[in-house]
Amino acid sequence: MLSNSIEKAFLSARAEGRAGLAAFVTAGHPRPDLTPGIVKAVAEAGADVIELGVPFSDPLAEGPTIQKSSHDALTAGATPAGCIEAARRVRALGVETPLVLMGYYNPILSMGLGRYCEEAASAGVDGLITPDLPVEECGPLADAAERAGMGLTPLVALTSTDRRIEAACRRASGFVYCVSVLGVTGVRADVSGRVRRLVERVRGYTDLPVAVGFGVSTPEHVREISSYADGAVVGSAIIDAITSGPPDSAAERAGEFVRSLLEGGCR
């Protein structure tokens, strides 16, 4: 497997007897110049993997929080090339945490699959997640990512059939992302009990780490997920922490929130 820095990060968390934490932030939100500092703070707080969201005008899989952060980032001038540049600056700040670019397909198509992957890889990105690209359509991007030395992490859902899970795992790299709910991203009171069974089904088809996301927002959620999965993905709740105060101290709040998730949830 190619993008094994991501895989290794989850495996080393597991070796410590906890689930790895994948922290999502929308690149360019609340302002493009703040993104490297926010990512650095989240990494220093102990996030095992960082997902950098590339904002898109029509984010179909997102709930109101990430819709708004994407919209605000675009209004503030965020572009896909700018997000890749932010990743490069994060690396220049000495951050070694694995970075995954999470972005919808059209901006990638628009830049060109090859160019997007090459530039992302050279900026220090380790993998890609594309929420509107099911396994039937992921071939061209997966190939381009592989040529650039990255991999594509697939999403599997509660509604996925075994045949679909098997196909997704066959092309998977880094980890497999289990969508915990029927629905869009966003803070929820509880993590669906159905996702545990999904994680078990996924393990039947892959040895890669399996992470759970969508609706995961509290230390309790993370602790619960630790009991059956290798990772928890937290997004909207981090965005909420970022937007809960002035932009200039967003990095501190993001770092503090991630620390609280790790202290309360992962250990």
Added chain:
Amino acid sequence: MTATATTGHALPDQNGRFGPYGGKFVPETLMSALEELEQAYDEVRRDKSFNEELSELLRRYVGRPTPLYFAPNLSREMQGASIYLKREDLAHTGAHKINNALGQALLAQRLGKRRIIAETGAGQHGVATATVCAKLGMECVVYMGEEDIHRQSPNVYRMKLLGAEVRSVTSGSRTLKDAINETIRDWVTNVETTHYIIGSVVGPHPYPKMVRNFQAVIGSEARRQVLEQAGRLPDYAVACVGGGSNAIGLFYAFIPDETVQLIGVEAAGEGVHTHRHAATITRGRPGALHGSMSYLLQDEHGQVQEAHSISAGLDYPGVGPEHSYLKDSGRAEYVAITDSEALDGFDLITRREGIIPALEPAHAIAYLKKMKPSLTSNHVVILLMSGRGDKDLGAVAAARGISI
């Protein structure tokens, strides 16, 4: 009369592709539902009882076949060319949208799904969906952009009278594009109990194919009618294109008839060289939105641009993938008509033929005026009147600074 198409080309392929266009670009959560839908649709297409039920309802409830009307005054105006109007405006609920809404609602019944969701722009698809849900006793939620709710308030009230819940969409441009986003988000959340009736030939496979086939009744009838009435195939088939369901419905039967020129008329809004238009094929480039690859209005970074048209039904930055294919293959030609030209077209047919059109087909009528210099008395033209204009009286009056 059969309810499903039997002519046209053998596309899409099994992956839902029309050449490079189409496909399934949606979150994984929806993929199993799309597979289930595809399988169920392929079964009912061949199911005699389904086709008989649909045909019977199209005949007695919708009022099909709709007339192909020879428009004598318009014909005189157009250098003596024979202009025939395919009168979808006379279908129940006043537009072609009912053909698809009815077909999909019957399919949803067979899938055991009692909750229906739909998006609407002009409100015609929302009204058609609310109508069939009232008739079939299904729960109906319609998502509509806040901007469109203001522009098309009579249709909003019609939907409510029919028992539908109309949910206002306040994200993005607050028009059709955002209504589709929100409907897809609802579907992701409620996919196990809900069927999404998409109103145009857009979205992930199998929607572009399925909606086309439910609308292909328009062209099948028109082809038979023009052969009866004019004694020959037309030289031109002209229809407006937003997502493009009425146009594909007309074009599909004529695709193998290579002498028939197919012309799709997009909305140029305030002009295709301004930023305020909805001429997706004329000015866009290929991209992925709402589940399929097709021409798309987008900026240099791949962000989807807001469309603009005086006609809410054409106000969409995407277009059905089959139209993109027909454009690239050269089988159909796509042109664009501005808001003000469309208003002139609206007047022309209203005054000359006593038919008040919706602003969407007013674009097609306006293009007829542009074709005039090249028309002769030897030409036969079919023009698709996709809907009637009652819903647009406020918009037309407002464009002229009149309050009614």
